[in-house]
Amino acid sequence: MPSMTSLPASPGQELARAHHRRRVSVAVFWLAVFVTSAVTNILTLRIDADRYGIDAPTWQIATNELSSMLFSLIALPFLLAACDRWPLHADTWRRRLPLYVLGSVAWCAFHVTGMNLARVLAYRLNGAHYDPGDLGLAAVYEYLKDVRTFFLIVAVAHLVEWFGRRVQGEASLLAEPDEGPPVEPVDRPERFLVRKLGRDFLVATAEIEWAQAAGNYVNLRVRGRDYPLRSTLAALEARLDPAAFVRAHRSYLVRLSQIASIEPLDAGEARLHMADGSTLPCSRRYREGVRTAAGGIEPARRAG
Structure with a gap:
């Protein structure tokens, strides 16, 4: 019997590992940005103090810059x-932009108070x-600086997500519902439009093996690839044929024809073995x- 370490990772585990790698990469990137900015500010302020004869010990300059960096990183x-x-x-964006403006005020208040x-x-x-x-003057001054940093971070974060979706490919329904009530109409789409690197191609609903909720998106698994669809899992479930797809987990919707076997687990749960060899939680x-x-x-049969 193969050891547990030799078993392939489930899609959920693969996604969790990918998210972990992404979080680590993002953390390293922003840490490098803030540390580099703080160090360069310390050096330039030290040079300016010497140039203009300002009595400012290096420890004061370093304290001011590093305290600002620390609380920015915490937030x-x-x-x-x-x-x-x-x-x-x-x-x-029109509906959410005021929330981001309020968020910039909270960011500045935390940053200034902490530092x-x-x-x-x-x-x-x-x-x-x-x-x-x-x-009062200091609050206005700090906010004018912090609001630029705040929205620069927002812009970079959204740009990274946008670029990632372009590379990976982003799915959408062929016919988007008109603006109106938030309840999406129940239909049976036969195909999804996928845009990747400026090119459009169609994915048949019959090729979708399962769908997994991921924040504001649902990842459609098609032949080993994930295509994010901007939707909730419940809204997607309402659109798909219940005779073909079944909810297996709060985060998973699976195509019945792709289930190879069902393995019962403790506490009434189960593991779905899919046709491609992957396993999903039930x-x-x-x-x-x-x-x-x-x-x-x-x-x-359960091993053991």
Whole structure:
């Protein structure tokens, strides 16, 4: 019997690993950006102080810049998560832009409060006094700086996502519903339009093996590739033929004809073995529905 380490990763595990690699890459990128900016600011301010005869010890300059960098980095994950959760698309930016403006105010308030407290502490430890000056004027000054940083991060985050979708390919329905009530019409699309690197091609609904929820998108698995569709899983489920697709998990919708076997697990859950050798989770809530819809599919024997 093969060891557990030799078993291929499930699509969910592969996606989780891809997301982890992406998060690490994004973290390294922004850390490098902020550290580089702080170091260059320290050097230029040190040069300016010497040039113009300003009495500013290096430790004060470093404290001011590093405290600003630290609290920007602390707030950064929340901003990137907001960009993922509430992306700015052509049909959403007018509604969501005011939320981002409010977010920039919150970003600035956190950033300024945190860095000033850190500076007060650092100065006190060095036997000095930190004076932020006129608080009202300082707040306006800091916001004018922070709002540029805030929306630069937003723009870069959305640009990266947009480029990733162009490379990967993004699916859409051939006929988008007109603007109106948020409830999408129930139909049975036979094909999806996929745009990749400026080229359009059609994907037949019959070729979709399963769909997986991923934030504001649903990834359509077609011949080993994922194409993100901007939709909820529930909305997609309402559009697809229930005789062909069945909900197996809160995050998965699977094509019945692609299920090779159903393996029961503890606590009433199950594992779906797909025709291509992949495995998908099946939660206790949906297990009996999948078994009933699958009909003649026999569950796989559990190893052990």
